[in-house]
Structures are given as C-alpha cells and as structure tokens.
Amino acid sequence: MTKPDTTSSIDQPPPVPNASTPIWELVIADMRERDQVGRARYGTPLQANNGRDALADAYAEALDLTVYMKQAMVERDAAAALLTISGEELQRCKRAVAVLAECFKAAMGGKQAPLELRKDMQVLTQVLRRLEPIAIASPSTEEGGQ
Numbered sequence: 001m002t003k004p005d006t007t008s009s010i011d012q013p014p015p016v017p018n019a020s021t022p023i024w025e026l027v028i029a030d031m032r033e034r035d036q037v038g039r040a041r042y043g044t045p046l047q048a049n050n051g052r053d054a055l056a057d058a059y060a061e062a063l064d065l066t067v068y069m070k071q072a073m074v075e076r077d078a079a080a081a082l083l084t085i086s087g088e089e090l091q092r093c094k095r096a097v098a099v100l101a102e103c104f105k106a107a108m109g110g111k112q113a114p115l116e117l118r119k120d121m122q123v124l125t126q127v128l129r130r131l132e133p134i135a136i137a138s139p140s141t142e143e144g145g146q
Contacts, residue, residue: 083134090135093128097121 039045101121104113112118 085131085135087135090128090131094125097124097128 035045044050101113104117105111113121
C-alpha cells in the first residue's frame with residue numbers, strides 16, 4: 001500500500017456548503033475561552049509591552065502546532081489504512097457469504113437457515129456493500145493472479 005501524500009501541495013476541491021457550524025464561529029469562541037484562561041492564569045489579558053518576547057512565544061507555539069498537525073496527519077493516515085480493503089478481499093468475502101448460505105441450505109435439507117443466522121448474513125452483506133466504494137484493486141487481481 002502506498003503512503004498518502006500529506007504535503008501542503010495537494011490541490012483540493014472547493015469546500016461544499018453544509019449545515020455545520022462555521023469554523024470561524026468555533027475559532028472565535030475558542031479565542032474568547034482562551035482569553036479567559038489567560039486572564040485567570042496570569043491575572044491580566046494579553047497586552048503589548050508586557051515584558052515578554054511575543055515572537056519567541058509565537059515561534060514556540062508554531063513549533064508545537066507543527067508537531068501536533070503532523071501527529072494528526074499520521075494518526076489519520078493510520079486510521080485510513082485500517083479501513084482499507086482490497087478488491088480481492090471484498091470479492092472473497094462476498095463469495096464466502098454466498099457459499100455459507102448454500103452450505104446451510106444443503107445442511108438444512110433445502111430449508112432456509114434459522115432467522116437469526118439469515119439476519120447475520122444480511123448484515124454482513126450490507127457491510128460488504130458499504131465497503132465497495134473504498135475497495136482498492138489488489139496487485140494480484142490486476143496482474144492476473146489468484
């Protein structure tokens with residue numbers, strides 16, 4: 001599996017409007033909360049000429065931000081890798097469900113499997129259908145392997 005490109009040079013589509021709270025509103029609320037935390041911690045709001053080097057503080061915060069962003073990207077990519085299924089794996093699972101259904105039918109003398117088992121197989125089939133959009137072509141099926 002190839003590693004996703006997580007560089008800043010990725011061309012992205014324009015944002016799609018939706019019903020979510022605008023991010024600006026969330027950020028402004030966070031800024032107000034952060035101001036209150038600072039006032040409580042230091043006994044004063046952040047002001048110019050306060051005796052601190054604002055560039056040094058900002059640089060340290062930017063370094064922290066950079067490592068937190070990279071951490072989030074690595075964790076996101078790891079989670080996405082866990083959700084990956086190859087086209088071949090998906091087809092094998094579908095085949096297994098069909099074979100199991102036939103085995104149970106034969107074992108039951110042509111009768112249907114018990115209701116709970118049929119429900120379980122229906123759920124499994126639905127899960128497999130939901131996995132179809134994320135299934136990737138596996139090298140063995142692309143190269144004519146088994």
